Amino acid sequence: MKIQCIAIATAVLFSATPAWAESDTSSRNYSREQALTSRNIQEGVVVMVRDVKIANRSKVNTGSVLGTAIGLGAAQQVKNRDARNAARIVGAAAGGVAGGAIQRAASDRDGLEIFIRTEQRGRSNVISIIQDADISVQPGQSVLISGSGRDVRVIPVPLHPYTTR
Numbered sequence: 001m002k003i004q005c006i007a008i009a010t011a012v013l014f015s016a017t018p019a020w021a022e023s024d025t026s027s028r029n030y031s032r033e034q035a036l037t038s039r040n041i042q043e044g045v046v047v048m049v050r051d052v053k054i055a056n057r058s059k060v061n062t063g064s065v066l067g068t069a070i071g072l073g074a075a076q077q078v079k080n081r082d083a084r085n086a087a088r089i090v091g092a093a094a095g096g097v098a099g100g101a102i103q104r105a106a107s108d109r110d111g112l113e114i115f116i117r118t119e120q121r122g123r124s125n126v127i128s129i130i131q132d133a134d135i136s137v138q139p140g141q142s143v144l145i146s147g148s149g150r151d152v153r154v155i156p157v158p159l160h161p162y163t164t165r
Contacts, residue, residue: 026132026153034151042145044116046137047126054111054132067099068092109133114154116143129154 071091078084110133118125129145129152137143142157 026134039146040148042118042120044118044127044143044145046114046139046141046143047117048115048139049137050113051133052111052113052130053108054130055108065096065099067095067097069095070099071095112137114143116145116154118145 071088071094074095075084075087075091078087111130112133112135113128113130114137115126115128118127127145131154135154135156137154137156144155144157146153146155
């Protein structure tokens with residue numbers, strides 16, 4: 001039993017998502033593959049901003065695995081052999097479902113849906129981009145749209161973008 005507790009504690013330590021883990025929906029974080037590459041840039045003006053939740057929709061995650069292990073470990077405490085086998089099945093299933101739900105709830109994060117008016121070839125177009133709420137943007141503010149397709153970020157243009165040193 002002591003070895004199982006150590007194994008579960010080790011699994012928790014190495015599989016839990018740390019608080020400082022970087023988000024791939026942030027305007028400030030780039031992957032290794034995105035670094036040192038050229039990106040398309042568009043200019044635009046923010047029309048509207050609304051708060052949204054960015055949900056983790058993955059079905060299986062480390063919480064599921066960890067919950068299953070804990071459910072199996074708890075079932076080992078049952079003395080009756082036949083009842084222990086049934087407890088393993090129930091414990092593993094319930095632990096997996098509970099662990100997955102806990103991790104999904106913990107990994108949901110605040111986001112922004114930013115509506116931006118762009119001009120291309122004399123035509124006005126409004127687009128919507130959803131990303132982490134790690135920047136401050138207001139309606140009427142000028143922004144840059146970096147990237148294209150599924151790899152897009154909104155970057156606010158500061159009031160004084162050019163500084164002298």
